[in-house]
Amino acid sequence: MKALHTFLKSCDISSFENIFESAIFPIIITDANWKEGIKIIYVNRAFCASTGYIKNELIGKSPKIFQGINSNYKVLKELKTELIKGNSFTGESINYKKDGSGYYVQWSINPIRNEKEIIGYISYQKVLHKTEKLEYLNILNSLVETSSDIVVVTDLEGFIVYVNDAFIEQMQYEKEELIGKHTRVLKSGMQPPSFYQKMWDELLEYGTFCGVFISKKKDGSLFSDKKEIRTLRDEAGNPLYYVSSSQDITSEIEKQKNLEVEVYTDNLTQLYNRKKYNESIDEMFDKFIKTKEFFSLILMDIDFFKDINDTYGHDIGDYILVELSKLLKKNTRQNDMLFRWGGEEFAIIVSSQGTQAYNLAEKLRDIISKHKFQSIGITASFGITQIEEKITKKELFNQADKSLYYAKNNGRNKVILYDNILDKSER
Numbered sequence: 001m002k003a004l005h006t007f008l009k010s011c012d013i014s015s016f017e018n019i020f021e022s023a024i025f026p027i028i029i030t031d032a033n034w035k036e037g038i039k040i041i042y043v044n045r046a047f048c049a050s051t052g053y054i055k056n057e058l059i060g061k062s063p064k065i066f067q068g069i070n071s072n073y074k075v076l077k078e079l080k081t082e083l084i085k086g087n088s089f090t091g092e093s094i095n096y097k098k099d100g101s102g103y104y105v106q107w108s109i110n111p112i113r114n115e116k117e118i119i120g121y122i123s124y125q126k127v128l129h130k131t132e133k134l135e136y137l138n139i140l141n142s143l144v145e146t147s148s149d150i151v152v153v154t155d156l157e158g159f160i161v162y163v164n165d166a167f168i169e170q171m172q173y174e175k176e177e178l179i180g181k182h183t184r185v186l187k188s189g190m191q192p193p194s195f196y197q198k199m200w201d202e203l204l205e206y207g208t209f210c211g212v213f214i215s216k217k218k219d220g221s222l223f224s225d226k227k228e229i230r231t232l233r234d235e236a237g238n239p240l241y242y243v244s245s246s247q248d249i250t251s252e253i254e255k256q257k258n259l260e261v262e263v264y265t266d267n268l269t270q271l272y273n274r275k276k277y278n279e280s281i282d283e284m285f286d287k288f289i290k291t292k293e294f295f296s297l298i299l300m301d302i303d304f305f306k307d308i309n310d311t312y313g314h315d316i317g318d319y320i321l322v323e324l325s326k327l328l329k330k331n332t333r334q335n336d337m338l339f340r341w342g343g344e345e346f347a348i349i350v351s352s353q354g355t356q357a358y359n360l361a362e363k364l365r366d367i368i369s370k371h372k373f374q375s376i377g378i379t380a381s382f383g384i385t386q387i388e389e390k391i392t393k394k395e396l397f398n399q400a401d402k403s404l405y406y407a408k409n410n411g412r413n414k415v416i417l418y419d420n421i422l423d424k425s426e427r
Helices: 002-009 013-022 045-051 073-085 134-146 165-171 193-206 250-264 274-291 305-312 314-330 354-370 393-408
Strands: 027-031 040-043 089-096 102-113 118-128 150-155 160-163 208-216 222-233 239-248 296-302 337-342 345-350 380-386 415-417
Touching: 027 045, 045 118, 073 089, 073 102, 073 239, 150 165, 160 165, 193 208, 193 222, 222 250, 250 274, 274 337, 274 345, 274 393, 296 305, 296 354, 296 393, 305 314, 314 337, 314 345, 314 354, 345 354, 354 380, 354 415, 380 393, 393 415
Parallel strands: 380 415
Antiparallel strands: 027 040, 027 118, 089 102, 102 118, 150 160, 150 239, 208 222, 222 239, 296 345, 296 380, 337 345
């Protein structure tokens, strides 16, 4: 041993590199940074020859770049466990070359230590010339690679270990940019934490999850994919990895959205139509029954609109309806729902009590009365009512309509709250 130490001290780093480079078996050296992810710091010529990569394509990359759909994930899990403990490890699996073909390889991996800690790992590899099942597995891998389905394999913590060509084409990444990264890099931020919590809950309890994900491509654009995730287990039933297969359904989602716009939107004003009102009022009633959260209904009517059409023509009348709709959108809250009820009549569902709805209507009345529509001035009348216990949808609408009728018959350009025209005893 003393003679060996004396010999090693007489060698410089280039001597060791020459030894590694001239070795006939593949050698790979990595760092030991488990926290940020293990990275390759050296490969020899034999390693490049066996994988089809050049050195610059591998330095700084994760060794997961060699994993694929048929890699032995049970062995890979054991490898990680033993190395973290500081032990050496010997095992075999299927690795993947740069061209996507698989080959059997046996590793012998040993920690590299300084006086204080493990600073890296050196792996001596042997390509195993097994033909049994390899041709079949390469065909299977080829099918996965060329499949139109988007395939991703992650470890149990969500770090990506494999993606197929369809995934790369869709996401616009290179494989090397994703292997070893967490799937959160693909999150769009468009789905709530509860969606992902449900995913993990179902994966842990049932081993599978199906859902529509809104993901972010490398360029920041979004797409929707219908994804099925399954748990890959070892022979004893222990979970090893998650395999997801999905299809891009962005166009179907867009078509559905466009269809909903057509069904629920008034063609002229682009506000919601009466069909959407009926569904929305049903939802608000159901919500009130469950939560007792108050809401109010505002009905609005343009004063003397028939005279405007008769005087200026229907084109100007349509122009006023469109511009008025824009004015209403600009001066209401995002959660206030605007509807064109019909003709020159509009409805607004407000998520607040009658007094707050009254203040909003008064604000809108004042803005409309001061606005000029191509030098034409208009006014509007408003009727308001509030949800109450045991009231029906029809009664709610009739109360607002009665308030609007009262406003129009008492001078117009007014806001009338239903509570102000009837005592409770008269209802």
